[in-house]
Amino acid sequence: MIIVLKAEASEQDANEILDKIASLGLKPLYMPGVERTVLGALGDERVLRQLHLDAYPMVDEIKPILSPYKLVSRELQAHDSVISVGGVKVGGNTFSVIAGPCSVESEEQLFGISQMLKQQGITMLRGGAFKPRTSPYSFQGLGVEGLELLKAAREEFGLKIVSEIIDPNDAKLMHDYIDCYQIGARNMQNFRLLEAVGEQSDKAVLLKRGMSATIEELLLAAEYIINAGNPNVILCERGIRTFETATRNTLDLNAVAYLKQKTHLPVLVDPSHGTGVKSLINPLSRASVAVGADGIIVETHLNPKEALSDGHQALTADDFATLMADIKPFVAATGKSL
Known part of the structure; x- marks a missing residue:
């Protein structure tokens, strides 16, 4: 799952969500960008419902990663890796x-x-x-x-x-x-x-x-x-x-x-x-x-x-x-x- 934070979100806001993701046994991902910070959660995404992420004020959008390969997918990272x-x-x-x-x-x-x-x-x-x-x-x-x-x-x-x-x-x-x-x-x-x-x-x-x-x-x-x-x-x-x-x-x-x-x-x-x-x-x-x-x-x-x-x-x-x-x-x- 991809969690897109609002532009004004701080690193502290991101770390708070990442800690919550890790506490559920999922693998957290931190991908700071130029305009937005994107977080990821890998594992059984059904348990993420416990977090009610849509209630976090700094969360702008939540999107599932549909492809079976998560980390290599352009759904997770749109720009080319070098x-x-x-x-x-x-x-x-x-x-x-x-x-x-x-x-x-x-x-x-x-x-x-x-x-x-x-x-x-x-x-x-x-x-x-x-x-x-x-x-x-x-x-x-x-x-x-x-x-x-x-x-x-x-x-x-x-x-x-x-x-x-x-x-x-x-x-x-x-x-x-x-x-x-x-x-x-x-x-x-x-x-x-x-x-x-x-x-x-x-x-x-x-x-x-x-x-x-x-x-x-x-x-x-x-x-x-x-x-x-x-x-x-x-x-x-x-x-x-x-x-x-x-x-x-x-x-x-x-x-x-x-x-x-x-x-x-x-x-x-x-x-x-x-x-x-x-x-x-x-x-x-x-x-x-x-x-x-x-x-x-x-x-x-x-x-x-x-x-x-x-x-x-x-x-x-x-x-x-x-x-x-x-x-x-x-x-x-x-x-x-x-």
Whole structure:
């Protein structure tokens, strides 16, 4: 439920109502605005009748939150959220590009890619230290050694680190190595994992849509993270599984436009996994800009033929330079900046 206070309401008036909400076992929310202060109450809203909030002189309006996802809904917050990834802003008037290899393989590989990205003005490096793979025989990542290499790349090149977490017990382990936890498609509804990163409230979380997940399920997964205490969530559309076999997945760009209507969270697109076809990454990236995405995350590798995972969809240095040049006018046309 949303409680809109009158313009003249003081912080003391707000705190009085918040204390009453908490006394009923509900979760109180305090959202001061420029013109009005808005309060929220999450839980069984039926018990709010005991408070008779309409009798409070400083309460102007009471509205229920109709969507099943409360904290991520535009009903609760109309303006867009801007999320900090180690000080780099995602959302708002910026179009963000996150790039790097599927898996961290070696210092030479990671530093070479980091240098290339730095030259292109990229500030966020993605790289997997722990890799959930469909086959148990595929490369599973370097683990802690990979995290050490990512941390070294951050120190050497000043890049912010985005890396996938697959075990709730690794949340604290990874904390000092990364700037943003990535929740992969296979773990979107691993609720204990969502809660674990939700407890790390000083780190951003990039939440990818599951391969067969509905938009509502994605938003409810985000709700788990925020409800656990971490509001710094970035959504990512990375393609869903359909009957089509021409591409690795079906990149659902209409989901991006729909999400922008329903949630205040930033929305990124992953055209690498969304298509699995290197030649389609560029046009789908341009389409992502046009449909309102807040950024893209793409896979890059200086020698894709030798990549230990997803080399077929990784962009070379020349490919990536072409991509950045091609999306630039599209980004400018939306009024955003790279």
